[in-house]
Amino acid sequence: GAVVSxxxxxxxxxxxxxxxxxCRSLDFQATTMFxxxxxxxxxxxxxxxxxxxxKATYEQGVEKDKFLINHASLTLSTLTVTSAxxxxxxxxxxSARDHGTLKGYGYxxxxxxxxxxx
Amino acid sequence: AQSVTQLDSQVPVFExxxxxxxxxxxxxxxxxxxxxxxxxxxxLQLLLKYLSGSTLVKGINGFEAEFNxxxxxxxxxxxxxxxxxxxxxxxxxxxxxxxxxxxxxxxRLTINP
Numbered sequence: 769g770a771v772v773s774x775x776x777x778x779x780x781x782x783x784x785x786x787x788x789x790x791c792r793s794l795d796f797q798a799t800t801m802f803x804x805x806x807x808x809x810x811x812x813x814x815x816x817x818x819x820x821x822x823k824a825t826y827e828q829g830v831e832k833d834k835f836l837i838n839h840a841s842l843t844l845s846t847l848t849v850t851s852a853x854x855x856x857x858x859x860x861x862x863s864a865r866d867h868g869t870l871k872g873y874g875y876x877x878x879x880x881x882x883x884x885x886x
Numbered sequence: 887a888q889s890v891t892q893l894d895s896q897v898p899v900f901e902x903x904x905x906x907x908x909x910x911x912x913x914x915x916x917x918x919x920x921x922x923x924x925x926x927x928x929x930l931q932l933l934l935k936y937l938s939g940s941t942l943v944k945g946i947n948g949f950e951a952e953f954n955x956x957x958x959x960x961x962x963x964x965x966x967x968x969x970x971x972x973x974x975x976x977x978x979x980x981x982x983x984x985x986x987x988x989x990x991x992x993x994r995l996t997i998n999p
Contacts, residue, residue, distance in 0.1 A: 774929070800985055811976065812930075812989045861929055865985070874920070875980075875987050877929040 770796050772864050774878025781852055781885055789847045789881045791862030797842035798864035802875075803835070806859040818845050852885040859883075888913040888979045892990035899967055900998050907962040907993045909977030919960040920978040920987070921951055930976065936960060947971070972997045 771794040781787050791801060799820050804812040816832075818824040818839035826832045834856075836848040845864075849856055862878040893908040911917060918937050922930040934945025941953040951962045960977060977990040 772929075802985075802987070809994075811991045814986060814988070817985055859927075863930075863987070874918075874932065874935055875978075877922070877931075879929040880927070882927065 770864075770876040772798075772862065772876045772878045774862050774881060776881060777879060778882045779884070781883070783853055783885055784851055786848055786850045787852055787883060789849075789860055789862070789883075791845045791847070791864065791878050793843045793864045793876070796864075798845075799842060800865045801839055801845040802863040802865075803837060803845075803847050804861045804863065806861060806880075808859075812861060815847075849883065852883070854885045857883055857885045888917060888981050888984075888986075888988050890977050890979050890988055890990035892975075892977050892993050894993050895991065896994045896996065898996045898998060901969055902966045904965050905963065905967050905971075905995065907975050907977075907995065909960045909962065909990055911958050911960065911977075911979045913958075913979065913981055916982045918980045918982060919951075919953060920980070921945065921949070921960070921962050922976045922978060923947075924974045924976065924992075933962070933975075967995075967997050969997050969999065971995060 773792045775790050801818050803815045806812050815830045816824045816826045818837045820839050820842050824837035839845040861880045863875050889912045891910045899905045920935045921933040924930050933949050934943045936943050936953045944950045949964050975993045978987050980987045
């Protein structure tokens, strides 16, 4: 079945530095990828939708200059948290859709990245 | 825009008892519906999905769900739960023709021995 690999699984960084999270579709081409943020004991909030080769579409309230998304190939999307602050600490999850319809794969999720900013 | 409501934030049940996790959605167009399970500090695993056809959908780990268009519901059921079913469960909806997947608030299922 479809597999999405997300790295790193955990990262601790100092306030003011930038962190990059990678999301790869391993056995299918993902023209569309999604980035979510999840606070403790809460649901997933969609941050942005990225389409291969074009700019990401950000949800209302998400700072696009702070959360940089790049989807340069059909198998890789990256989320860079720039100038991270403690309030950016959260669980970030990526998801990928395949090129075709929802039949077969649908939405496949990465295992998540726990970001802690100190 | 579509929305999803999971009516119970927490559901405690005893081992081997049946369980139902409720999900209602709102949309002006046809939808696809999903149930995911999340274990602590992990991503989401698909339990089942409704795309079209039979309204009763069977998924992994003995779970099933029934799509009820008139009641705009997609409740998740399992006839006999195990300790290992303790997790967070999310209902999600995607409007046909749209890209986004919108999640409900989640239901924490706790199985007591």
